[in-house]
Amino acid sequence: MDATPVAAAATTSRSSAPSAGLRRDMEILELLATAQGAPGLGVSRIAESLGREKSQMSRALRALEAEGMVERDPDTLEYRLGWRVYALAARTVEAHLVRAAVPYLRRLVAVLNETTHLCVLRGSAVLTLLSVSPSHAFRALGWEGVSVPAPLTSAGRVLVSDWPPEALRSLLAEPADLHPGPRPRVHTADDLLREVAGIRKRGYAAVDEEFEDGVVGVSAPVRDFRGQIVAAINVSAPKGRLGKRLDEAGRLTLSVARELAAEFGHVRLMA
Structure with missing residues (x-):
């Protein structure tokens, strides 16, 4: 039996969310990769470069940092690629x-x-x-x-x-x-x-x-x-x-x- 329009929309929303999050994370990693050789990039600079909200970038960066994909300089608070990458x-x-x-x-x-x-x-x-x-x-x-x-x-x-x-x-x-x-x-x-x-x-x-x-x-x-x-x-x-x-x-x-x-x-x- 086919799903109702509401159920189908909900399913589509749930299935697209992870891919959207992955796409956002990849954009962050690619941006940091282009900045290699520089000290790093701050949250505001990353958000501005990607056209995203600062709060959204901050949450994403914390999650990536927890997995070792990025690291944050304790002095400058700027981000760069992490050890796992x-x-x-x-x-x-x-x-x-x-x-x-x-x-x-x-x-x-x-x-x-x-x-x-x-x-x-x-x-x-x-x-x-x-x-x-x-x-x-x-x-x-x-x-x-x-x-x-x-x-x-x-x-x-x-x-x-x-x-x-x-x-x-x-x-x-x-x-x-x-x-x-x-x-x-x-x-x-x-x-x-x-x-x-x-x-x-x-x-x-x-x-x-x-x-x-x-x-x-x-x-x-x-x-x-x-x-x-x-x-x-x-x-x-x-x-x-x-x-x-x-x-x-x-x-x-x-x-x-x-x-x-x-x-x-x-x-x-x-x-």
Whole structure:
């Protein structure tokens, strides 16, 4: 039996309310996104820009703040995008990274005949999202989902290589928490700063039995359209197989990482 006109109108009103609220929230988030780089926007400015009532915007912003979608500066009382927006964006980028990286990692495997990894940063630790292995399948560990402190690995050092000195020093504020391998080169913050300086000069990082006995590795950064490092491509292998080709592997990994970065809109500026 069809609904009466009054019931149908009520149903339509109830069903359209959530979409109207979602549309309003999206307008707020999009406005704040266009203002990134500025301190933030106040409630009055947001309401005026969107042609909405200030009281309505205030309620909507409080709800978005409670969910972590926006945050409010306690001093200026202005709003900016919140941590959850960035967390969702990072996961989206990582999912795209994994899909896009597969052929590039396979190409490295085909040339070097060694295991390759795609790594990202989680706080101050390195997390492996993807591994591709050759037929002989050398794997010191099953790395997917395993995280290790950034200063210990070539991938970690690459991922933090754009950090300012004070941020790098904070990684080794408590060096006793690290678990170095048999031949670590990084013991102090100054060691890490020297390593990072070398990475910036060469474009890639290399380790020689620093994390695992008998294992060497190289890593190179993958940058996005902003030029920011979003991932690292790593090659790991027994020293007996790759040790004498470490620089060659580093240069090749850097070249492949730059090709992958181009898919994310990164344009390398030539000197």
